Amino acid sequence: MARSRLSFSPDDRVNAFLTTCPEPEYGTGSLEGLAIAIKDNISTKGIPTTAGSRILEGYVPPYDAHVVSLLMANGAAIVGKTNMDEFGMGTTTENSAYGPTLNPHDTGRVPGGSSGGSAAAVASGMVRMALGSDTGGSIRCPAAFCGIVGLKPTYGRVSRYGLIAYANSLEQIGPMARTVMETSRLMQVIAGYDPRDSTSVDQPYCHTPEKNIQGRRIGVPEEFFGAGVDPVVAAKVWEAIEVLERKGADIVTCRMPAMAYALAAYYVTCVSEASSNLARFDGVRYGPAVDTKKPWHEAFQERRGTSFGKEVRRRIMLGTFALSSGYYGKYYAKAQSARQQVKSDFLRLFKEVDVIAGPTMPTIAFRLGEKADPLSMYLSDILTVPANLAGVPAISVPCGAVDGMPVGLQVMGRPFEDEVVIDTAYAYEQAVD
Amino acid sequence: MENLSAGTIPDSRSEQIPGQISSARGNPPISETDETIIGLEVHCQLDTVTKLFCACSTDYRSDGPNTHTCPVCLGLPGALPKINKRAVEYALRVAKALNCEVLPESVFSRKNYFYPDLDKAFQISQYDKPLAVGGHLIIEGENGEKLVRITRVHMEEDPGRLVHKGGVDRARYSLVDYNRAGIPLIEIVTEPDMRSPKEARRFLNKLRTTLEYLSVFDSDKEGSLRVDANISLQPEGWFDREKKSYKGRNRVEVKNISSYKGVEKALTFEITRQRNVIRKGQPIEQATRHFVETRGITTASRSKEEEHDYRYFPEPDLCPLRVSSWVDLIELPELPDARRARFIRQYGCSSNHARTLTGDLKLADFYEKVALKADPLLSATWVADTLIGELNYRDMGIGAVTPAHMTDLINLVESKTITDKNAIDVLRTILDGILKKEPAGTPSQIVARLDLGASESDVAPAAISEVIREQPQAIADYKSGKKGAFMFLIGQVMKKTRGKADPAELNRMLQAALDEGEQ
Ligand SMILES: [Zn+2]
Numbered sequence: 022m023a024r025s026r027l028s029f030s031p032d033d034r035v036n037a038f039l040t041t042c043p044e045p046e047y048g049t050g051s052l053e054g055l056a057i058a059i060k061d062n063i064s065t066k067g068i069p070t071t072a073g074s075r076i077l078e079g080y081v082p083p084y085d086a087h088v089v090s091l092l093m094a095n096g097a098a099i100v101g102k103t104n105m106d107e108f109g110m111g112t113t114t115e116n117s118a119y120g121p122t123l124n125p126h127d128t129g130r131v132p133g134g135s136s137g138g139s140a141a142a143v144a145s146g147m148v149r150m151a152l153g154s155d156t157g158g159s160i161r162c163p164a165a166f167c168g169i170v171g172l173k174p175t176y177g178r179v180s181r182y183g184l185i186a187y188a189n190s191l192e193q194i195g196p197m198a199r200t201v202m203e204t205s206r207l208m209q210v211i212a213g214y215d216p217r218d219s220t221s222v223d224q225p226y227c228h229t230p231e232k233n234i235q236g237r238r239i240g241v242p243e244e245f246f247g248a249g250v251d252p253v254v255a256a257k258v259w260e261a262i263e264v265l266e267r268k269g270a271d272i273v274t275c276r277m278p279a280m281a282y283a284l285a286a287y288y289v290t291c292v293s294e295a296s297s298n299l300a301r302f303d304g305v306r307y308g309p310a311v312d313t314k315k316p317w318h319e320a321f322q323e324r325r326g327t328s329f330g331k332e333v334r335r336r337i338m339l340g341t342f343a344l345s346s347g348y349y350g351k352y353y354a355k356a357q358s359a360r361q362q363v364k365s366d367f368l369r370l371f372k373e374v375d376v377i378a379g380p381t382m383p384t385i386a387f388r389l390g391e392k393a394d395p396l397s398m399y400l401s402d403i404l405t406v407p408a409n410l411a412g413v414p415a416i417s418v419p420c421g422a423v424d425g426m427p428v429g430l431q432v433m434g435r436p437f438e439d440e441v442v443i444d445t446a447y448a449y450e451q452a453v454d
Numbered sequence: 455m456e457n458l459s460a461g462t463i464p465d466s467r468s469e470q471i472p473g474q475i476s477s478a479r480g481n482p483p484i485s486e487t488d489e490t491i492i493g494l495e496v497h498c499q500l501d502t503v504t505k506l507f508c509a510c511s512t513d514y515r516s517d518g519p520n521t522h523t524c525p526v527c528l529g530l531p532g533a534l535p536k537i538n539k540r541a542v543e544y545a546l547r548v549a550k551a552l553n554c555e556v557l558p559e560s561v562f563s564r565k566n567y568f569y570p571d572l573d574k575a576f577q578i579s580q581y582d583k584p585l586a587v588g589g590h591l592i593i594e595g596e597n598g599e600k601l602v603r604i605t606r607v608h609m610e611e612d613p614g615r616l617v618h619k620g621g622v623d624r625a626r627y628s629l630v631d632y633n634r635a636g637i638p639l640i641e642i643v644t645e646p647d648m649r650s651p652k653e654a655r656r657f658l659n660k661l662r663t664t665l666e667y668l669s670v671f672d673s674d675k676e677g678s679l680r681v682d683a684n685i686s687l688q689p690e691g692w693f694d695r696e697k698k699s700y701k702g703r704n705r706v707e708v709k710n711i712s713s714y715k716g717v718e719k720a721l722t723f724e725i726t727r728q729r730n731v732i733r734k735g736q737p738i739e740q741a742t743r744h745f746v747e748t749r750g751i752t753t754a755s756r757s758k759e760e761e762h763d764y765r766y767f768p769e770p771d772l773c774p775l776r777v778s779s780w781v782d783l784i785e786l787p788e789l790p791d792a793r794r795a796r797f798i799r800q801y802g803c804s805s806n807h808a809r810t811l812t813g814d815l816k817l818a819d820f821y822e823k824v825a826l827k828a829d830p831l832l833s834a835t836w837v838a839d840t841l842i843g844e845l846n847y848r849d850m851g852i853g854a855v856t857p858a859h860m861t862d863l864i865n866l867v868e869s870k871t872i873t874d875k876n877a878i879d880v881l882r883t884i885l886d887g888i889l890k891k892e893p894a895g896t897p898s899q900i901v902a903r904l905d906l907g908a909s910e911s912d913v914a915p916a917a918i919s920e921v922i923r924e925q926p927q928a929i930a931d932y933k934s935g936k937k938g939a940f941m942f943l944i945g946q947v948m949k950k951t952r953g954k955a956d957p958a959e960l961n962r963m964l965q966a967a968l969d970e971g972e973q
Contacts, residue, residue, distance in 0.1 A: 064532040077531070084525050086532060185531040190770035218534050219772050294770060297566050300575030301529050305630070317570060317628070344566070344765035353767055 024048050029056060029100040031147040035123040037138045038147075040069050041101035050096030052210060057092055058142045058151040061102040062109060063194060064183035065089050072185045073105040073117040073135075076302045076328040078309065086183020087218070088152060088194050088211045095210045100148060103138025107330045108299065109156050109187040111135050112398050113387060114163070116332045121389060124167060126426055130386040133166030135159040139197050140167040149198060150207045154184055156192040157287050158381075158405025161417035164197055165381035165429025168419045170204045170446065171197040175437050176412030177222035180215030186298040188291035189220075191409040201418060201447040205230050208439065228440045230447035235269035237445065238374040242277040245379030245404055245431075253423045258380040261420035261430040264452050265378070265445065273374050279366040280407060282359035287406035288399060289343050289356035296340025299333065335395065360410045367411040371435045376445050380404055381417040381429035404431065414439040418446040420453075482703075484732040487690040490725055491705070492654050493646035494717075495682040497639050498665060499612065500544045501672045505636035506611045507535030507578065514633035515676060519617065527636035529573035534771050537562075541609065541638040544670040545585055546777060546784050548640055549607045551664055554589030558778045560608070562769040567762050570630050571614040579610035579641075581766040585775070591664065592791065593656045594809070596649060602657050603645035612637040634677075640670075646684060646705075651721035654683060658714050659813065663790045666815040674851075681711040685724050687732065703732070704740040708752050711745045720745040724752055793818055801830035807838040816852045817842075823857035828864040836864050840878065844885055854888050863897040873956050876906040906954065914960060917950035918967045932968060940964075 024046045031041065039061050047054050059065060062072040064082035066089075071077040085093070092099065106116035114137025115121040122137040124130040125145040132141040136153030140163030143151050153160040155173035164171025172195045179194045186192070196207035205228060212226035241262060246255050266272045304311035304324035311320035329337070343352035370377060383401060392398040408415035413436055417429035430449060434442035502512055508526035525533035549556050563581035589604035614632040618625035642661065648654045658681065665671035672678060686705035706728065708720050728738055743752040788796070790812050797808040797818075811821045811834065825833045837860065845852065867877045880900045887894030894900055921943055922929060928946075932939035947960055 062532075064530075070531075072531070080531075082525075082530065082532070084530070084533075181532075182534050183532040186771075188770075217536055219536055220770075293767060297564050297576050297765070297767070300566060300568065301531070301573060303568065303570075303575065305570055306528075306573065307531075313627070318568070321568070341765065344767055346763050346765070349765075349767070 025054065027054060027056060027098040027100070029098070031100075031142075033142075033147065035125050035128065035132070035141045035145055036120055037103055037122050037132075037141040037145065038101045039071060039073070039104050039117075039119055039138065042068065042099060045098040045100050047098035048093065048096045050094065051206070052092065052150075053096035055097050055150065056100040056148045057097045057207075058101050058103045058139055058148045059089065059092075059099055060136050060139050060151070060153050061105055062154060062185040062187070063089060063152060064185065065099060065102065068099070068102060070102065070185070071118075072109070073107040073119060074302075074329065074333070075118040076304075076308050076324070077185075078118075080307050082183070084183065086194075087180035087215045089183065091210050091213075092152075097210075101142075103136070103142055103151060105138055106135035106159075107333050108185065108295065109135040109154060109159055109192070110295070110332050110336055112158070112162055112401055113392055114138060114141075115389065115392075116330055118330055123389070124386050124426075126168060127386070130388050130426065131166065131391075133163030133382070133386060135163075136171075136197065137163045137167075140164055140169055140171065143167070143169045143197055143199060150203055151197045152194055152207075152211070153197050154187075154192055154194050155405075155409065156188050156291060157402050157409050159192075160195045160197060161381045161405050161415060161429065161431060162402070164417040165419075165427065165431075166386035168422075168427030168429075169197060169199050170201050170416065170418050170450075171195065172204050172208060172416045172439065172443070173408060173414065174208065174212060174226075174439050175222075175224070175414045176409075177220050178212050178224055178226065178414075178437065178439060180213075180218040180221050182215055182217045182221075186294070188294040189298070190294060191287070191291060201230055201416075201443060201450045204416075205443050205447075208443070212439075222437070224437050226439060228443065231444045232448045232451045233269075234265065234445060234448040237265075237270045237376065237441075238273055239265060239270045239445070240273050240275045240370050240374030240377045241379060242275050242280070242370070242377060244277045244280040247280075249400060249403065250380060250383040251385070251423075254380055254382070254384055254428050257421045257423055257428045258378075258430055261449055261453075262378055265449055268448055268452050270445075270448075275370055275374065275377075277366045277370065277377075277407070279359070279362040280403070283363050283407045283410060284399065284403050286356040286359035286363065287402070287410055288339075289352050290360065290410075292336040292340035293343045293353050293356075294340070295333075296337045296344065299329070299337055302329075304328075332395065363407055363410040364412070367407070367413055367433075375434070375438075375441060377433045378445070379431055381431040385423050385426035385428060408433050412436060414442045416442050416446045418450055420449065482689050483735075484687075484729055485689060488687045489690055489692075490649055490651075490721075491646045491684075491686050491688050492648040492651070492721060493684040494642075494644045494648070494654060494657060495684075496642045496644075496658065496661060497680040498642070498661075498671050499675065499678040500541050500638040500640055500670050501675075501678075502538060502541050502544060502638055504538055504540075506538050506541050506609070506638035507636055510636065512637055517633065519629065519631035520633060522633040523635070527573075528632055529575075529635075535578060535769075537772060537775070538638065542775065542777065543780075543784065544638070544668070545607065545609050545640050546781055547668045547670055547786060548642070548665060549586035549589065550781065550784055551668055551786055551789055552586075552589035552591055552604045552607060552642070554586035554604060554607055556586045556777060556781045557583060558776060559583065560585045560775045560777075562609075562772045562775075563766045564769050565610075566765045569613070570628060571616050571632075571635075573614060573632055573635055577611060577613060578769050578772070579766075580608035583774075584608035585777075591657065591660055593653065593660045595653055595656070600647075600653070602647045605643040605645055607643075608641050610639050610641060611635070612639050646686075651718040651725070654721055655714060655718040658717055660790070662714070663813055663815065667787055667789050667793075669787070677712060679712065679714075681717055682707055682709045683711060683717060683721055684708075685721055685728075686738070687725065687728050703728075704738045706738065706740070707742045708745050709742055709755075710747075712747065716745060716747050719747075719750050720752055723750060727752065797821075797834075801825050801834065803831070803834045807834040810838045810842065814852070820852050820855075820857055820860075824860045824864065827861045829868050832864050832868055833860070836860065836867070840881065844878075844881055848885055848889060850885065850889070855884065859884060859897060866897055866901060872901055872906055873953065875957060876901070876953050879904075879953070880906065905952070914947070914951060914955045914963055915967075917947045917955075918960075918964055920950060921946045922967060929968070940968075943968075
């Protein structure tokens with residue numbers, strides 16, 4: 022197959038890229054010659070992949086993630102790797118070892134995270150599409166803050182093979198683009214069965230967005246408009262929901278009581294899995310060589326103590342504690358049962374409604390440095406983590422602005438009904454366009 | 455040892471609390487009637503073509519370091535495990551052959567610990583939901599047949615290997631070889647049902663034989679078996695009466711045993727050591743010790759190293775194994791006990807011969823090939839006694855000889871073409887030829903070449919007459935009652951007949967000749 026080359030030299034004023042590929046090759050296919058940016062926790066053969074961490078500095082994967090192979094097979098040009106919170110641990114992209122990414126709408130604000138680089142690259146027009154990954158909102162949050170579209174697919178719909186794991190049971194790779202149509206187009210390429218991922222499900226996505234939502238039942242849980250949600254943001258999102266109602270949807274207010282446990286269940290689960298996933302970075306195989314004059318266990322403790330960022334060390338310690346004997350039942354096991362309750366809440370609601378809608382984020386993008394207190398940052402994930410706990414598809418679509426900053430409408434759907442979620446977002450987007 | 459039964463809730467994982475030593479153990483004085491209580495934890499490599507979670511070849515032993523690796527078994531960031539169906543099938547065969555209950559759902563868990571040979575810093579193993587529980591294996595115990603209960607059978611991946619050039623004491627660096635990483639292992643945990651090191655060894659032998667019959671294990675491969683053993687000395691009856699909650703002496707776990715002989719050695723050493731400690735009135739500390747194979751002793755581990763909290767949790771990258779419908783489809787081959795019974799029934803083998811012959815799959819197959827074309831009873835004696843003896847003497851395996859040679863040889867004996875004694879010489883000639891890589895030919899060819907055929911009827915009388923004529927002194931000695939003289943004369947006759955004559959027949963004939971001369 023003849024391959025051509027693209028020229029890519031973006032004026033990256035927002036530090037969206039960690040690595041750029043000035044002359045990437047591309048082939049033929051549905052994404053022919055399209056510049057696509059890849060979040061830096063997705064393995065790219067021959068292109069450095071650091072996951073925003075010092076500990077992976079210099080690591081060049083010898084293999085492509087499944088989604089990367091699919092993009093290339095469909096003609097896309099991989100133009101670079103985007104900045105992110107270290108290993109995905111953050112909501113602002115400030116936790117990158119390589120400096121924060123700035124929000125293209127206001128460079129005094131964060132782009133959201135952890136896929137902040139991908140969102141900023143799309144929002145600033147450097148690329149039309151990007152891949153992100155979403156563990157607890159990491160696609161949807163930056164999509165909302167940067168005013169683009171981002172989809173977290175149903176768990177199992179997109180292969181995780183090659184995605185540097187943060188919390189395996191929660192995360193999915195997903196498409197980010199300026200429009201729902203483009204998001205859907207990218208989803209069509211990356212979704213599908215991969216035998217190398219045991220959690221992969223054979224549910225290809227072959228769909229063109231459809232804007233007719235006559236009779237669609239949209240559930241709006243009270244909890245999505247509860248304490249902590251900025252009333253101005255809430256009002257914007259309500260306006261969007263009313264647009265959908267005018268287009269023929271039935272709006273049903275409902276309740277999701279398990280939301281009360283969602284954040285705790287999410288954080289216990291993700292830090293536990295992360296503490297195990299990140300244990301392999303001991304200075305033996307990745308990053309600059311450790312001091313070999315020291316005994317191995319001293320050298321690796323030193324490496325882990327200095328090369329991981331503060332937030333990563335905090336979550337590793339929390340996760341190690343949560344899995345420790347004597348505490349496992351109190352934390353990890355309990356989190357799993359809370360997770361089941363969140364799942365049951367969704368399944369119960371989905372008997373009455375087709376999709377659930379609400380704000381993506383409780384506020385507009387934070388100012389740089391505003392979320393210095395980790396707990397307040399964790400709290401801002403409250404509206405995005407339920408979809409990850411339940412494994413259901415969720416999209417964020419821009420729905421206007423507050424103080425000149427974008428607001429995102431979140432739509433969640435039944436497992437493997439990513440199409441319905443896309444259609445609902447498309448109906449809104451087309452109605453206000 | 456993770457002594458867990460099915461359905462244990464991970465919530466109450468007291469087994470994992472590091473350094474926990476029960477203080478309630480008694481310390482009664484040593485007695486001759488004390489019982490030795492032994493339980494084993496056996497790790498065997500399943501003999502699959504590819505690794506447990508990737509497509510890398512398992513045939514790494516003769517290749518350079520890190521040549522049988524890929525992103526998955528190197529634990530590269532982003533790589534995901536994919537279960538090898540064949541490995542599960544092998545494990546199910548084992549579970550079934552050990553009479554276990556296969557659980558409808560078993561779960562892979564991560565066992566987290568730092569060690570350079572463990573590339574992901576966790577081992578994918580099974581914890582609170584193992585593949586199978588509650589089986590047994592019948593062994594030849596000290597007092598007849600004995601049932602050893604199997605607590606659980608689970609699957610896990612082998613870690614890589616550290617290599618120290620010039621030996622662990624001299625090497626300046628540890629090198630890591632991940633060729634072994636991801637080889638499928640099966641872990642078999644027994645109840646503490648063995649009462650002597652010999653029983654422990656017999657259990658292992660029986661287990662090995664069973665696994666080989668199942669075609670899931672190759673004991674010839676270096677490092678394919680590793681054993682940890684629990685051992686304690688308890689006052690007679692205490693253990694059986696009070697079962698697991700007994701207040702006896704603490705047990706010691708001996709790790710790092712990698713051979714069948716090693717198990718017996720390590721446990722024998724440990725009994726002596728524990729006896730001496732008890733004799734001095736000191737308590738046995740619940741501890742882990744390492745077996746040093748080269749010195750035949752166990753040494754104390756620095757206790758801190760062993761105080762792991764493995765922080766087990768379900769492996770999120772693998773789905774639970776649901777094998778209920780599959781288990782029923784798995785058909786087991788004839789197992790050692792059944793084959794032994796059949797050898798007795800079908801070939802008329804003695805119980806001892808049948809046990810020896812079926813105690814090794816290759817030997818049993820070899821015997822059956824011979825027995826189909828030669829007299830089965832004669833074959834049993836020749837294979838189980840003579841051949842095994844000669845092979846062991848030369849440190850050779852059964853694979854060295856062909857059944858055809860043995861059939862030929864036994865048929866020559868049965869037709870009295872050669873004597874037993876010459877047949878042994880022929881066998882030795884064949885084996886020595888194999889060792890020297892100078893094939894000696896078939897038994898028939900050797901008999902012809904060395905002229906070892908049995909004597910014609912006139913050879914012996916002629917030789918006897920000659921010897922009587924040539925050895926007047928010996929004849930005189932014999933007549934004066936010296937016992938050695940007869941043996942000397944027989945030797946002289948055999949020299950002349952070049953071993954072709956049947957010794958028993960010669961004996962009779964010489965005796966007759968001498969008696970005749972007296973009259
Ligand atoms: Zn491999």
